[in-house]
Amino acid sequence: MRRIAIFTDDPGWHGKQLCLAFAEHGFEAEYASLTACRLQLDNNDLPVLVPGFAERLPAAVFVRGVPGGSLEEVVFYLDILHALQRLGVPVYNDAGAIERSVDKGMTSFLLQRAGLPTAATWVLRDREQALAIAELELRHGHYLISKPLFGSQGEGIRRIEKSTDLLWLTSSRGIYYLQRFIECDGDGYSDVRVFVVNGQAVAAMRRRGISWLNNVARGASCEAIDMEPELADLAVAAVDTLRMDYAGVDLIRDRDGVYRIIEVNSVPAWKGLQSVCDANVARMLVADLLSRYLGEPC
Template sequence: MRRIAIITDDPGWHGKQLCLAFAERGYAADYVSLTACKLQLTVADLPIFMPGFEQELPSAVFVRGVPGGSLEEVVFYLDVLHGLKIMGVPVYNDAGAIERSVDKGMTSFLLQHVGLPTALTWVLRDRDAALVIAEQQLREGYYLISKPLFGSQGEGIRRIEKSTDLLWLTSSRGIYYLQRFVECVGDGYSDVRVFVINGRAVAAMRRRGISWLNNVARGASCECIELEPDLAELAIAAVNALKMDYAGVDVIQDEDGCYRIIEVNSVPAWKGLQSVCDINIAEYLVADLLDRYCVQDKIC
């Protein structure tokens, strides 16, 4: 049977959904941690070692997660993904897409570079300069969001509302990422997650947070919404700017009714979205991977 490697350290619900979808297409899927992989450059025909694939590399690799760690460790994990692609193994999303999106600074830069609407953002090294920016924004009546460069599900994010909050202004390993807080239209707190696969917005949901953080992992509720053409086009443009196979795009509608991109996730969770939409997202992802990159296997 043809075999797929799902890169993850925590398979959970998402891993199970992917395994079922691959099985429907006649593929076995095995979980592989990048921490267990290695480059064995003394073996010419198989220089990348993946547990469970000692004799032959997988037909394709689906990346569900890249472990954290030191700079050297993360670079090594990405080296493995880069190497697999060089050896002809389809990697979905590939290492380049992950590099561009996991770094919030580069994500913001690329979105701004192609003229897509985002929140005002500053990324810098100097703490004194970061404090000057924060103090000026507070004087002008704006809140700020301080985020780690690398992170997900709201971990490490703080909202700066008053001068005393500046005591909590922390860097992400020496780098400050500051973003003007965008007040959303309507009552309470909400944003929209748009799921894009191969240049098509396939589903969307509104997330309503119990606080200003709208992450499902932090208790936000989900409701399915119909995709307006402008919203779909914006999400697709964001994914194209970062050159991704698929992504979860977080968009907020500000008080003036304008959409602004908050984040683009290259390893998005979709359990919350799946609970409110009528398509099987795992099946869509698997079909896109196999039909575009495993052409020789389309007989199944």
């Protein structure tokens, strides 16, 4: 039986769904942590050691998570992904896609240069300049969002609403990522998640937050929605710009009726989406990996 490595430190529901989907095609999937991998350059036959694959490299790698850590640690984890790809092991999403999307500054830059609608964004090192930008935005009636450059599930995000909030304006390891807050169309707080696989928007949902933060991990509810052509086209264009196999794209429709891209996630969760749509996301992802990269009939 051919074997697949799923890189994750928290397999949970998503890992189980992927294992079941791989098993349906005759593949055995094993969980492995990037923290336990190593380069062993005294071994020409197996220069990258993946836990559970001591005799032979996996047929392919599915990246379900990249651990945080110091700059050196994160670079090392990406080195492992790059090295596996150089050795002919398909990596899904690959290291380049993860680098372009995990760094919110680069994501925002690439989307803006591609002409896609996003929020006004500033990324900088100097605190005084960051405060000046925030003060000017508040003066013009705009709220501001402060985010970590790296992060997910709403961790470390603050909304700047008034001048006293500037006391809480902190950097993320020395870097300020500031984004104009987008007031969503309609009542309450909501945004849209579109799941894209191999250039196709395969499912979508609306997330309604109990506050301005719409993450499912933060208590947002999920609603099924019809896939509007505009939504599908924007999500696919964003994923194409970042050259990704698959992604979860988050968009907000602003008060002027314009959809704006706010996040592109290279290791998105889909449990909430799965609960409100008919499509089996894990099966779609596995079929795409196996057919495109391993030539399997799916």
